[in-house]
Amino acid sequence: MKQPIIERLEQIEKNYYVKILFACEAGSRAWGLNSDSSDYDVRFIYIHPPEVYLSIDPIGTKNNRDVIDVQEHVELDIHGWEITKALRLLRKSNPSLLEWLHSPIVYYINSSSTERMKRLLPKILNQKACMIHYVNMAKNNLQQLQRKNPEIKTVINIIRPILIAKWLEKTNQFPPMDFIQLCETLVTDGEIQNELHTLIHQKVTTNYNHHVNHFDKLLRYAESELIHLEATIQQLKNPTGKQVTEKLNRLFRNALDEFEM
Structure with a gap:
């Protein structure tokens, strides 16, 4: 099933004119608990071309959605987050995103961004x-x-x-x-x-x-x-507020520098 999933991700890149940085399996297959009837729950992080970010309407406002959802049939559910949304959630230690980054089943890596995100986790984890x-x-x-x-x-x-x-x-x-x-x-x-x-x-x-x-x-x-x-x-004490925003900003800028379609 891996190759059809990769082909579908490549089609999403063309249809939405985005670059997928990272795609993985979530759910029972990532947990090692899949049966013959288990669905494929594909999750990904994507980025737009640099010029899209030079807009007076930021990503996530107006018609600039920060998610992509694709469910063509019951067995395959595909869901992605735009990178600035993902980085803001990483800053909050969003558990869903952390699970994606720790998934043992990775379909697609097309950037150094996810490895940089993982390296920041010790400073970010709440x-x-x-x-x-x-x-x-x-x-x-x-x-x-x-x-x-x-x-x-x-x-x-x-x-x-x-x-x-x-x-x-x-x-x-x-x-x-x-x-x-x-x-x-x-x-x-x-x-x-x-x-x-x-x-x-x-x-x-x-x-x-x-x-x-x-x-x-x-x-x-x-x-x-x-x-x-x-x-x-x-x-447990509440965290003291680690200053990671500038590191995440640099990570985002590096991802933009790497952008190629």
Whole structure:
């Protein structure tokens, strides 16, 4: 499927007259949890020609959209952010963008910009904000859970953000996207490990919305970890406001200098 995705990205460049700097897989395939029926969730960062930025209407205003969405069929969802939007979100430690940059499946690299973004992460990463995001994600999914007949999707979307928050707590670094690696690194209890192995097996061999049973220990683990993580967040100080805007401005200008169609 990689070549058809690359060809579609090249067609987007022609149709929208943009340059795609970076494109990756997001979602279950990036997490190592894809089944035969899993969709392809392609995410990308793009840049316009330099003259587009010399406008009295900035990108993201009027008709100058800062996103591109393409969904031609059910299996392939393509979504991209314009580079200045992406850099502003990077400044805020936007978790979705950080996941893109850490995806193990990269379809397209056409600039040095993404490597420069990664090098800035230690100066930019807001541990507290990211932990709050993932803890809230887990809590919201836990509230939606049908205890007697939960869906695989919901259980995964409880456990995965908890493990990401735990990694952030322990390392103050953004984690790898591989779900199995997170489980093996962070979970030491044998019974919880067994339920995780069962969950992973059911995820990769059945439909994402398949209903599952017998994850009581795993869900109690989730509740306990959320209590611990919320207590940790309360103790974290708010960041002092690292001055990275000029570095991001230079990164943007370098990307413009590299622009070629």
